Amino acid sequence: MHDVTTIRCLVVDDEPPAREIICRYIEQMPGLQLAGECANALQALSVLQHETVDLLFLDIRMPQLNGNDFIKALKHPPKVIFTTAFPEYALEGYELDIVDYLMKPIPFDRFLKAINKAYPSGNKTEHTNVEEKKSEAFVYFRSDRKMVKVMLADILYIESMKDYIKVITNKASIITKQSISSMEEMLPEYSFIRVHRSYIVSLQHIRSFTSELIEIGNTEIPIGKLYRNATLKMLQ
Numbered sequence: 001m002h003d004v005t006t007i008r009c010l011v012v013d014d015e016p017p018a019r020e021i022i023c024r025y026i027e028q029m030p031g032l033q034l035a036g037e038c039a040n041a042l043q044a045l046s047v048l049q050h051e052t053v054d055l056l057f058l059d060i061r062m063p064q065l066n067g068n069d070f071i072k073a074l075k076h077p078p079k080v081i082f083t084t085a086f087p088e089y090a091l092e093g094y095e096l097d098i099v100d101y102l103m104k105p106i107p108f109d110r111f112l113k114a115i116n117k118a119y120p121s122g123n124k125t126e127h128t129n130v131e132e133k134k135s136e137a138f139v140y141f142r143s144d145r146k147m148v149k150v151m152l153a154d155i156l157y158i159e160s161m162k163d164y165i166k167v168i169t170n171k172a173s174i175i176t177k178q179s180i181s182s183m184e185e186m187l188p189e190y191s192f193i194r195v196h197r198s199y200i201v202s203l204q205h206i207r208s209f210t211s212e213l214i215e216i217g218n219t220e221i222p223i224g225k226l227y228r229n230a231t232l233k234m235l236q
Contacts, residue, residue, distance in 0.1 A: 007119060008035040008052055012044040012067075013059035013083060018104060022057050022083065025111045028147060030142065032115070041070040051123035053078045055118060060084040073094050078088075081114050109178050112140060116186050139186060140168060141176040148174055152191060156216050160182055160198040165208045168219075170205075195231045209235055 011034070013019045019037045026032045034045035035051050038044040041063055047053065054173050056078050060067035067084075071077050097168060098155040116139050137152040154169040160180035167174045184194050194200050199221050201214055208215045212223055223231050 006033050007054045008033050009033055009055045009057060010035045010044060010047055010051070010053045010078075011037040011057045012041065012062075012070075013037075013057075014039050014062045014095070015059070018083065019141075021106060022111070025106075025108060028108075029112075029115065030147065041065040041067070045073075048074070048078075053140070055099075056080045057102075058084055061086055068096065071098070079118050081118065108142060109176075109182070112142070113182055113186055114162075116140075120188060137188070141174050143174045143176050150174065152202075153204070155192075155202050157202060157219070157221060158200040171210065182190070193212075193231060193234055195227050196222055197226070203234070206235070 009032055011019050011022045011026070013022070016039075019039075023034055023037055026034050032055075035053050038047060042064060044056075044058075053210070058067045058070065058080055060082050061084060065073075065145060067082060071080060080096070080098040082098055083104060083106065085104040087103060089148065099118045102110055102114055119138060138149055139152065140147045140149055142148075142230045150167060150169060154171060156168045156170060158180065159166045159168065163177055163179070164175055165178050165183055166181050168177065180194075180198065180200065184192075184200055187200065187202065192200050192202055195214060201216060201221060205216050206214055207217070209223075212222060214221045214231075
């Protein structure tokens with residue numbers, strides 16, 4: 001029996017370099033544990049029969065049995081993230097209720113987004129109530145060569161800086177290489193809103209607002225014209 005807070009991952013890909021990259025990413029992430037790596041679907045089937053696997057990184061185009069057919073053959077598949085160099089093969093995956101698909105070569109920030117999509121609350125148990133999930137939810141950001149855990153409840157706002165974003169919390173600020181659009185997709189809609197092409201704000205930390213500005217702490221954040229209607233509708 002493994003720790004319920006540990007997400008056990010299995011990597012299945014017929015290309016050793018591709019497996020190595022994902023395995024390295026998994027090892028960098030607290031909360032993730034590598035349950036094994038396989039060169040084909042038949043090896044993976046054997047692992048699944050003997051090991052507990054929560055999350056499967058699965059290449060689609062493989063010899064003998066491709067990823068789509070492998071998932072169809074499983075009675076109770078774990079959560080699945082497809083990995084592929086051929087986007088046309090990934091379309092069928094959405095009919096199989098997969099979590100996400102990653103295009104090779106896989107950048108770390110895109111890998112991180114997929115993990116947060118699979119486990120947005122940072123906890124793989126599904127029976128906690130909604131308020132508990134909100135208070136416990138977190139994301140990891142890569143900053144200064146390490147992964148920094150940030151509780152969503154601590155985030156005040158996020159500012160875009162071209163290819164980087166600055167995450168302002170009530171404790172510190174973190175700069176990481178990521179687009180604000182990808183960050184917007186990662187955050188839950190019930191807690192955050194995009195108010196400007198350069199800003200995402202936390203709804204719970206808003207002190208006051210007008211039709212043009214939002215005040216969080218001592219900071220005034222502009223509301224962009226394209227975002228004004230949606231923002232005011234959410235706030236009023």
